[in-house]
Amino acid sequence: MNQLNVCLSPSLIPLYNVEDYVVVIIDIFRATSSICYGIENGAEAIIPVSEVEECAAYREKGLDYLLAAERDGKVVDGFDFGNSPFSYTKEKVAGKTVVLTTTNGTHALHLSRSAKKIVIGSFLNLTALCNWLKTQNDNILLVCAGWKNNFNLEDTLFAGAVVDQLKDFEFKLDDAAIAANDLFQIGKHDIDQYLKKTSHGERLKKLGIEKDIEFCLQVDLTTAIPVLTGEKLVKLIS
Amino acid sequence: MNQLNVCLSPSLIPLYNVEDYVVVIIDIFRATSSICYGIENGAEAIIPVSEVEECAAYREKGLDYLLAAERDGKVVDGFDFGNSPFSYTKEKVAGKTVVLTTTNGTHALHLSRSAKKIVIGSFLNLTALCNWLKTQNDNILLVCAGWKNNFNLEDTLFAGAVVDQLKDFEFKLDDAAIAANDLFQIGKHDIDQYLKKTSHGERLKKLGIEKDIEFCLQVDLTTAIPVLTGEKLVKLIS
Numbered sequence: 087m088n089q090l091n092v093c094l095s096p097s098l099i100p101l102y103n104v105e106d107y108v109v110v111i112i113d114i115f116r117a118t119s120s121i122c123y124g125i126e127n128g129a130e131a132i133i134p135v136s137e138v139e140e141c142a143a144y145r146e147k148g149l150d151y152l153l154a155a156e157r158d159g160k161v162v163d164g165f166d167f168g169n170s171p172f173s174y175t176k177e178k179v180a181g182k183t184v185v186l187t188t189t190n191g192t193h194a195l196h197l198s199r200s201a202k203k204i205v206i207g208s209f210l211n212l213t214a215l216c217n218w219l220k221t222q223n224d225n226i227l228l229v230c231a232g233w234k235n236n237f238n239l240e241d242t243l244f245a246g247a248v249v250d251q252l253k254d255f256e257f258k259l260d261d262a263a264i265a266a267n268d269l270f271q272i273g274k275h276d277i278d279q280y281l282k283k284t285s286h287g288e289r290l291k292k293l294g295i296e297k298d299i300e301f302c303l304q305v306d307l308t309t310a311i312p313v314l315t316g317e318k319l320v321k322l323i324s
Numbered sequence: 325m326n327q328l329n330v331c332l333s334p335s336l337i338p339l340y341n342v343e344d345y346v347v348v349i350i351d352i353f354r355a356t357s358s359i360c361y362g363i364e365n366g367a368e369a370i371i372p373v374s375e376v377e378e379c380a381a382y383r384e385k386g387l388d389y390l391l392a393a394e395r396d397g398k399v400v401d402g403f404d405f406g407n408s409p410f411s412y413t414k415e416k417v418a419g420k421t422v423v424l425t426t427t428n429g430t431h432a433l434h435l436s437r438s439a440k441k442i443v444i445g446s447f448l449n450l451t452a453l454c455n456w457l458k459t460q461n462d463n464i465l466l467v468c469a470g471w472k473n474n475f476n477l478e479d480t481l482f483a484g485a486v487v488d489q490l491k492d493f494e495f496k497l498d499d500a501a502i503a504a505n506d507l508f509q510i511g512k513h514d515i516d517q518y519l520k521k522t523s524h525g526e527r528l529k530k531l532g533i534e535k536d537i538e539f540c541l542q543v544d545l546t547t548a549i550p551v552l553t554g555e556k557l558v559k560l561i562s
Contacts, residue, residue, distance in 0.1 A: 094332060094333075094475055095332075095336060097335050097336055097339070098333060098335055098336075098473075098474055098475070101335070101472070101473055101474050233499075234339070235336075235339055236336055236339050236499075236500070237332055237336070237499055237500045237503070238499050239499040239502060239503060242503065261471075261475055261476050261477045261522050262474070262475045264477060264521060264522060265475070265477060265480065265503070265507055268506075268507060268510050269503055269506060269507065271510075272506050272509075272510070283502060284499050284502060
């Protein structure tokens with residue numbers, strides 16, 4: 087029977103034989119939500135990097151990249167935009183390659199590099215992602231990017247939403263998958279409200295990005311599944 | 325405000341400034357349950373070690389140690405008993421020092437060594453432990469020993485039970501504390517039943533230790549709080 091496992095933090099990735107899994111990277115606020123929205127809106131590719139400097143380096147490559155970098159909720163001087171999903175509209179990203187600075191998400195991606203396949207998940211593409219996962223007939227590892235290498239509730243809740251759609255199929259769940267799904271059952275009727283009690287929610291509120299949060303919690307707004315090819319995330323053609 | 329944090333796996337301990345916390349080590353099946361029961365029953369001290377060889381070495385010290393070592397649910401040849409709490413009765417352990425072989429629990433203890441204080445928790449001493457924690461006026465870190473460095477449900481559920489007793493006091497909860505407590509709310513009415521669906525439950529069932537599990541899930545059977553002093557766990561005199 088195939089495994090359906092949840093990795094609650096990037097620190098725990100080394101405990102899995104990643105090469106035996108199809109991996110889903112989850113960084114709900116806001117990297118993977120913005121990536122799903124951007125790919126849906128026709129971005130040719132999105133390149134996730136860890137550091138602002140790494141992102142800036144693409145400018146010097148002289149190609150037509152859009153550079154996204156934020157610090158403390160503000161667009162860094164000289165960059166095209168930040169990490170808000172509202173920056174990833176058709177008007178802005180269609181046909182473009184975006185270089186996105188995201189610490190937690192990039193870290194999770196790098197540690198998962200040896201996986202059979204790496205795709206990107208968010209509430210925006212939840213059902214499309216799950217429908218595709220059902221067809222894979224393979225072990226699935228849902229990797230929560232978390233916060234500074236530790237557990238966070240929003241990524242875990244999304245992992246639980248995926249488990250909820252897959253659990254009646256032939257998968258063996260690990261303890262973290264069971265826990266994530268149980269937490270999703272508690273939170274699913276009002277995820278926004280549920281997450282308000284978390285430390286992260288407070289932090290994000292301070293950054294003044296409540297509208298981003300609301301946006302990222304919309305379910306099934308998109309159907310594109312971003313997949314990693316080399317260093318680029320592109321639209322999966324299934 | 326003091327922190328009440330839950331560390332979901334020993335792999336995550338390095339993310340905390342352990343020296344700022346009173347740490348509770350949790351390894352419900354069965355190390356910390358047996359330790360609580362043994363100290364309650366008058367064991368002078370319990371010394372947790374990682375390896376059977378390390379445990380055996382105490383024999384050569386020529387002192388009157390009881391040696392506890394198990395592999396695959398069976399007492400290792402030449403040892404006095406295994407990890408079952410039923411071995412830690414008054415008749416067997418009163419006045420004795422027990423050397424206990426426990427991989428996950430010892431690992432968690434070692435990584436927490438720089439904490440202000442390290443105590444041992446289990447369902448057996450739940451309320452006594454919580455009452456003492458309330459008097460500490462300090463940051464509290466509940467460390468789940470987990471399973472092979474990863475998350476498990478039984479340790480998390482117990483952490484949630486502690487959060488449940490402390491949450492109305494002046495503590496700031498992190499996401500993991502919130503999650504643990506929510507999981508406890510789901511499981512608390514029949515913890516044994518709730519844990520039956522976990523992978524660990526299956527594994528333990530195979531070892532034929534259902535009676536141990538039942539024993540370990542008894543709430544408030546004991547009041548002693550084991551505390552680490554040097555390499556030994558002894559009864560806390562408060």
